Amino acid sequence: MENLKAKSFELRKDIWKMIYKAKTGHTGGDFSICDILVSLYYKHMNISPESTDHPNRDRFILSKGHSVEAYYSVLADRGFFPKEELETYSQYQSKYIGHPNNKINGIEMNSGSLGHGLPVAVGMALAGKMDKASYRVYTVMGDGELAEGSVWEGAMAAGHYKLDNLTAVVDRNRLQISGCTENVMSQDNQDARWGSFGWHVIHAAGNDLKALDEAFTQAKATKGKPTVIIADTIKGYGISFTENKAEWHHKVPTEAEFENGLKELEERRIAANE
Amino acid sequence: MNNIPNRQIICEVLMDKAKEDKDIVVLCSDSRGSASLTGFANTYPEQFVETGIAEQNLVSISAGLAKCGKKAFAASPACFLSTRSMEQCKVDVAYSNTNVKLIGISGGISYGALGMTHHSAQDIAALASIPNMRVYLPSDRFQTKALMEHLLEDEKPAYIRVGRNPVEDVYEEGNMPFKMNEATVVSEGKDVTIIACGELVRAAKDAAEELGKLGVSARVLDMYCVKPIDQTAVLKAAKETKAIVTIEEHSYGVDKA
Numbered sequence: 001m002e003n004l005k006a007k008s009f010e011l012r013k014d015i016w017k018m019i020y021k022a023k024t025g026h027t028g029g030d031f032s033i034c035d036i037l038v039s040l041y042y043k044h045m046n047i048s049p050e051s052t053d054h055p056n057r058d059r060f061i062l063s064k065g066h067s068v069e070a071y072y073s074v075l076a077d078r079g080f081f082p083k084e085e086l087e088t089y090s091q092y093q094s095k096y097i098g099h100p101n102n103k104i105n106g107i108e109m110n111s112g113s114l115g116h117g118l119p120v121a122v123g124m125a126l127a128g129k130m131d132k133a134s135y136r137v138y139t140v141m142g143d144g145e146l147a148e149g150s151v152w153e154g155a156m157a158a159g160h161y162k163l164d165n166l167t168a169v170v171d172r173n174r175l176q177i178s179g180c181t182e183n184v185m186s187q188d189n190q191d192a193r194w195g196s197f198g199w200h201v202i203h204a205a206g207n208d209l210k211a212l213d214e215a216f217t218q219a220k221a222t223k224g225k226p227t228v229i230i231a232d233t234i235k236g237y238g239i240s241f242t243e244n245k246a247e248w249h250h251k252v253p254t255e256a257e258f259e260n261g262l263k264e265l266e267e268r269r270i271a272a273n274e
Numbered sequence: 275m276n277n278i279p280n281r282q283i284i285c286e287v288l289m290d291k292a293k294e295d296k297d298i299v300v301l302c303s304d305s306r307g308s309a310s311l312t313g314f315a316n317t318y319p320e321q322f323v324e325t326g327i328a329e330q331n332l333v334s335i336s337a338g339l340a341k342c343g344k345k346a347f348a349a350s351p352a353c354f355l356s357t358r359s360m361e362q363c364k365v366d367v368a369y370s371n372t373n374v375k376l377i378g379i380s381g382g383i384s385y386g387a388l389g390m391t392h393h394s395a396q397d398i399a400a401l402a403s404i405p406n407m408r409v410y411l412p413s414d415r416f417q418t419k420a421l422m423e424h425l426l427e428d429e430k431p432a433y434i435r436v437g438r439n440p441v442e443d444v445y446e447e448g449n450m451p452f453k454m455n456e457a458t459v460v461s462e463g464k465d466v467t468i469i470a471c472g473e474l475v476r477a478a479k480d481a482a483e484e485l486g487k488l489g490v491s492a493r494v495l496d497m498y499c500v501k502p503i504d505q506t507a508v509l510k511a512a513k514e515t516k517a518i519v520t521i522e523e524h525s526y527g528v529d530k531a
Contacts, residue, residue: 055343102370108341110370113361119331120366123338123346126323130299130344150362153331160326 004209007077008038009269012238013262014073014086020258022090024098028248030070032173032206032233033140037074039212040138044220049079052106056135059124061109063117064142064171065099066250071107072096080106115148117141118168122158125166125226136220140169144176147185152197158226159198166226167219168199171206173235175246194228206231239264276443280418280436280473281349281379282310287422288347292318298426299344301325303332309349309379333359333376337366340373345426351385352378352435356397360404363433368406373429376401377436381411382472382523384438394435395525401433402501408432409501411472411522414443416450417458417498424454437473437523444476444496455499457507463493467511469520471497478521 012034019025045058062071076083088094095103099112109120117139125137158166174181181187194201200222204215219227236242239261292298301323306315315322325332329350336346355378367374378397385392402409412418425432451458461482470478475496482492493515495507511518
């Protein structure tokens with residue numbers, strides 16, 4: 001587990017560099033979901049860069065598509081494409097644009113408009129049930145995203161069809177572009193909301209790999225209903241000055257901020273390794 | 275007088291193919307009756323998905339199924355399927371290039387006195403504007419069958435719009451010229467060309483006959499393939515006839531002054 005913690009800081013360094021070079025990106029949301037992606041891509045999901053069309057591979061949809069830099073950095077590190085290709089991120093003619101698209105090896109679905117990931121994941125999970133396949137389907141949503149009505153259409157169908165091969169993760173970092181989620185549209189009673197649609201609800205510390213590991217393990221063991229993991233995260237987690245600040249939703253670091261941030265991430269990576 | 279609506283033909287084709295092809299999945303949003311798909315739902319319950327009255331979910335779930343190898347046919351009233359779910363059609367179907375066939379039933383003003391909420395006079399414009407989305411309006415039961423059989427052979431997105439009621443045949447059993455993505459010449463003529471699609475092809479054919487009695491020779495083109503449109507046939511008509519008139523059951527939103 002300790003090595004994966006270090007890995008998450010290493011990936012944050014890649015993300016930080018990508019955003020600084022491109023002068024665009026979503027630092028806050030990238031950093032808050034890093035540990036979730038690390039837990040899935042290095043431990044829990046049955047995926048491999050050698051067999052991206054294997055019928056029994058696990059499926060993943062990044063519903064909060066704006067956290068694409070975190071997604072790219074994980075896929076590159078897992079060998080789905082060469083890391084150097086990320087140098088072109090958000091540049092003219094690059095396929096590495098600011099939201100996920102399936103021209104990129106390892107990305108299943110295009111996303112970017114919020115509220116699509118869960119309903120599409122429901123279709124994937126239904127197909128798995130029809131084929132009696134053993135693959136699992138995962139999607140990661142933002143907490144601000146939960147205001148989209150289509151999320152709840154998907155939640156309703158997943159509960160109705162008892163899709164226990166589906167796990168949704170809510171990146172509960174409590175911030176969205178306009179500020180605190182509770183001031184924009186309150187989201188504080190997730191247990192009642194998901195529970196009433198027939199879901200098993202798990203709360204987990206979303207930047208704690210051990211807690212995430214337990215949550216994903218419990219989700220796999222839960223039968224007869226889909227599972228949602230409310231991952232309590234810190235937006236911008238990893239650099240002290242980006243943590244819990246709404247403006248870091250898509251702020252680009254200055255040169256000084258970049259250097260200081262990189263230094264802190266490296267320190268935390270080393271500390272995690274010790 | 276034909277008494278089989280085009281939507282019923284769609285069900286018959288799907289039921290016939292589903293016997294052999296277990297990847298065919300039909301989805302409805304509490305619309306199995308309106309779409310004439312109750313027969314399919316009862317015969318192949320394991321290949322049928324009900325989403326309830328949730329058209330956005332209908333389209334996204336179809337995309338997810340298609341992404342996992344299913345041939346998804348999502349059938350719902352054209353008005354709701356097209357514009358209510360437009361973003362799902364754009365992102366999850368067209369942009370993601372999933373094998374989803376969107377079946378818009380009771381299109382145009384089929385619902386008559388039910389009013390504006392149920393009319394779909396915007397669906398062609400809305401869905402044709404999306405890259406990688408094809409739009410087809412078959413004219414009669416024979417063409418509907420041929421079109422569906424062709425669409426079952428490809429893996430690309432498409433929107434198919436049909437009406438509600440039976441329409442008079444344009445073609446005859448065994449005499450139905452059909453080439454995918456090419457307009458069918460229903461009748462030859464040299465003065466004027468009427469380009470029609472969907473249920474109005476029969477009206478165009480009748481009009482051409484009336485015009486003939488008045489000494490006007492009218493060509494009728496069945497442009498069931500609204501997108502990709504058959505440009506060659508349009509250019510040929512422009513060259514060989516003196517005028518082109520188009521008729522479709524659709525609106526361009528022109529308001530009275």
